[in-house]
Amino acid sequence: xxxxxxxxxxxxxxxxxxxxxxxxxxxxxxxxxxxxxxxxxxxxxxxxxxxxxxxxxxxxxxxxxxxxxxxxxxxxxxxxxxxxxxxxxxxxxxxxxxxxxxxxxxxxxxxxxxxxxxxxxxxxxxxxxxxxxxxxxxxxxxxxxxxxxxxxxxxxxxxxxxxxxxxxxxxxxxxxxxxxxxxxxxxxxxxxxxxxxxxxxxxxxxxxxxxxxxxxxxxxxxxxxxx
Amino acid sequence: xxxxxxxxxxxxxxxxxxxxxxxxxxxxxxxxxxxxxxxxxxxxxxxxxxxxxxxxxxxxxxxxxxxxxxxxxxxxxxxxxxxxxxxxxxxxxxxxxxxxxxxxxxxxxxxxxxxxxxxxxxxxxxxxxxxxxxxxxxxxxxxxxxxxxxxxxxxxxxxxxxxxxxxxxxxxxxxxxxxxxxxxxxxxxxxxxxxxxxxxxxxxxxxxxxxxxxxxxxxxxxxxxxxxxxxxxxxxxxxxxxxxxxxxxxxxxxxxxxxxxxxxxxxxxxxxxxxxxxxxxxxxxxxxxxxxxxxxxxxxxxxxxxxxx
Ligand SMILES: NC(=O)c1ccc[n+]([C@@H]2O[C@H](COP(=O)([O-])OP(=O)(O)OC[C@H]3O[C@@H](n4cnc5c(N)ncnc54)[C@H](OP(=O)(O)O)[C@@H]3O)[C@@H](O)[C@H]2O)c1
Numbered sequence: 001x002x003x004x005x006x007x008x009x010x011x012x013x014x015x016x017x018x019x020x021x022x023x024x025x026x027x028x029x030x031x032x033x034x035x036x037x038x039x040x041x042x043x044x045x046x047x048x049x050x051x052x053x054x055x056x057x058x059x060x061x062x063x064x065x066x067x068x069x070x071x072x073x074x075x076x077x078x079x080x081x082x083x084x085x086x087x088x089x090x091x092x093x094x095x096x097x098x099x100x101x102x103x104x105x106x107x108x109x110x111x112x113x114x115x116x117x118x119x120x121x122x123x124x125x126x127x128x129x130x131x132x133x134x135x136x137x138x139x140x141x142x143x144x145x146x147x148x149x150x151x152x153x154x155x156x157x158x159x160x161x162x163x164x165x166x167x168x169x170x171x172x173x174x175x176x177x178x179x180x181x182x183x184x185x186x187x188x189x190x191x192x193x194x195x196x197x198x199x200x201x202x203x204x205x206x207x208x209x210x211x212x213x214x215x216x217x218x219x220x221x222x223x224x225x226x227x
Numbered sequence: 228x229x230x231x232x233x234x235x236x237x238x239x240x241x242x243x244x245x246x247x248x249x250x251x252x253x254x255x256x257x258x259x260x261x262x263x264x265x266x267x268x269x270x271x272x273x274x275x276x277x278x279x280x281x282x283x284x285x286x287x288x289x290x291x292x293x294x295x296x297x298x299x300x301x302x303x304x305x306x307x308x309x310x311x312x313x314x315x316x317x318x319x320x321x322x323x324x325x326x327x328x329x330x331x332x333x334x335x336x337x338x339x340x341x342x343x344x345x346x347x348x349x350x351x352x353x354x355x356x357x358x359x360x361x362x363x364x365x366x367x368x369x370x371x372x373x374x375x376x377x378x379x380x381x382x383x384x385x386x387x388x389x390x391x392x393x394x395x396x397x398x399x400x401x402x403x404x405x406x407x408x409x410x411x412x413x414x415x416x417x418x419x420x421x422x423x424x425x426x427x428x429x430x431x432x433x434x435x436x437x438x439x440x441x442x443x444x445x446x447x448x449x450x451x452x453x454x455x456x457x458x459x460x461x462x463x464x465x466x467x468x469x470x471x472x473x474x475x476x477x478x479x480x481x482x483x484x485x486x487x488x489x490x491x492x493x494x495x496x497x498x499x500x501x502x503x504x505x506x507x508x509x510x511x512x513x514x515x516x517x518x519x520x521x522x523x524x525x526x527x528x529x530x531x532x533x534x535x536x
Contacts (some may be wrong), residue, residue: 006405006406006407010458014284014287014318014319014320015284015287015289018282018294019287019288019289019291020515021290022294023291024290026290028304042230079289080253082320082321083287083288083289083320085318085320102357128277
């Protein structure tokens with residue numbers, strides 16, 4: 001690719017929007033009823049983030065690690081790879097994120113929730129709740145059938161967005177940034193895919209990524225202390 | 228594919244079997260339009276229908292069973308209309324597997340001119356990739372293999388020429404698209420004994436008329452034209468615009484046919500390979516290779532008219 005500059009994002013889009021959105025419907029059908037497990041896991045994350053205990057940050061990190069590992073294998077490796085030869089690499093990224101979270105849970109403080117200043121708190125909660133509850137509806141608003149809804153713990157976008165929310169809410173600057181790198185990278189990939197397909201949906205991962213970086217970089221004077 | 232003379236009847240038998248099994252109704256032989264024009268491959272003299280079928284994006288449907296059936300229906304319609312060349316690449320996601328699935332459903336029609344590519348930077352990976360592609364298609368051998376976008380072209384051409392010598396391949400070629408690396412394309416055309424060159428050419432993108440197409444004629448290299456509709460943006464742009472009066476002169480009933488006829492009217496062009504998700508478009512495209520083609524004066528008018536739109 002000596003003349004790489006002559007390529008556009010369109011040249012790398014391997015599939016049509018129809019195939020892409022049908023893939024989520026097929027995936028939902030294939031993994032049903034695991035959705036019923038993903039939602040309680042998500043709500044548990046919310047609970048321990050809202051009512052932290054000294055150990056709950058570790059539980060949150062380990063639970064999230066399992067979710068990332070599952071999405072890596074079930075969606076990226078087994079499903080998305082059927083239409084995108086780059087998906088195994090993306091699955092590798094998700095697996096690495098699972099390992100990072102696992103390491104944080106096993107050897108670090110996990111993802112403890114702090115009382116941050118008001119702006120990061122609003123952003124963190126907004127991203128977390130969007131990923132867990134609202135994201136499935138955005139697809140329907142964009143005109144996709146409910147069967148193709150992307151759910152936390154099943155599809156990568158809401159999983160990455162909820163993780164960013166938790167990272168904005170957590171203490172430990174360096175660890176939080178480390179935990180954000182792969183979700184931010186995924187948001188960029190997802191934005192590029194959705195944007196190239198021409199729909200409005202790309203705005204969601206893009207906005208989430210920008211908000212997460214802003215929330216995390218917000219001046220913290222004294223405020224990001226652990227409870 | 229084994230080298231067998233083109234048998235329209237066998238192609239139809241497979242397509243009909245698929246149609247019967249899937250409830251599709253391919254056009255009855257009596258209702259079928261005239262056979263498409265055949266063009267000679269200069270290096271062998273073999274004749275091949277001038278419209279083929281691409282598979283970039285359109286056939287990358289993964290393991291979606293309903294969409295795989297649709298792709299098979301497109302292949303059935305294409306073969307039923309008299310088309311032969313189907314083009315794919317390891318770069319096209321699941322397209323090779325979907326073609327293989329379709330060919331199996333159609334009973335492996337021998338008419339298919341199996342055209343694929345090798346796409347990997349390391350020359351040593353080429354044979355493994357080719358073997359994998361062959362397995363996905365489910366063919367005995369490929370008719371044509373091309374070095375995709377010239378990636379690792381020196382090593383891969385050595386592999387392809389060796390395969391030809393061993394009788395494991397019938398034709399070797401190279402591809403590029405959208406005007407990329409034409410200098411290198413020309414150099415390879417001048418120095419290597421390739422049978423085919425694949426380039427982008429359509430009524431708006433005509434750079435290849437300057438040097439590549441004349442060189443192909445001079446060197447006796449068959450030309451495959453990709454992106455005839457600019458990946459659909461050209462047909463979409465012309466949608467809703469009434470066909471000019473000249474369309475009737477060349478028997479084009481749609482803009483797509485007019486564009487294909489423009490491409491086929493260049494004497495260097497051997498086959499053009501539009502991709503489609505629709506059986507009716509596959510038929511319409513193959514039918515563009517029947518009837519009159521524009522002469523030089525009309526080609527100029529057509530290009531001016533489309534350029535103005
Ligand atoms: N470097 C390379 O080697 C290279 C690069 C590019 C392409 N290629 C090959 O060339 C093939 C063709 O190029 P392409 O796929 O990029 O683009 P293309 O054939 O120019 O355009 C495909 C689009 O045209 C539409 N279309 C097809 N027939 C139509 C008709 N009769 N009326 C209206 N619309 C029609 C299809 O939509 P519908 O589905 O609605 O019909 C599809 O979206 C590829 O599939 C690939 O095999 C090779």
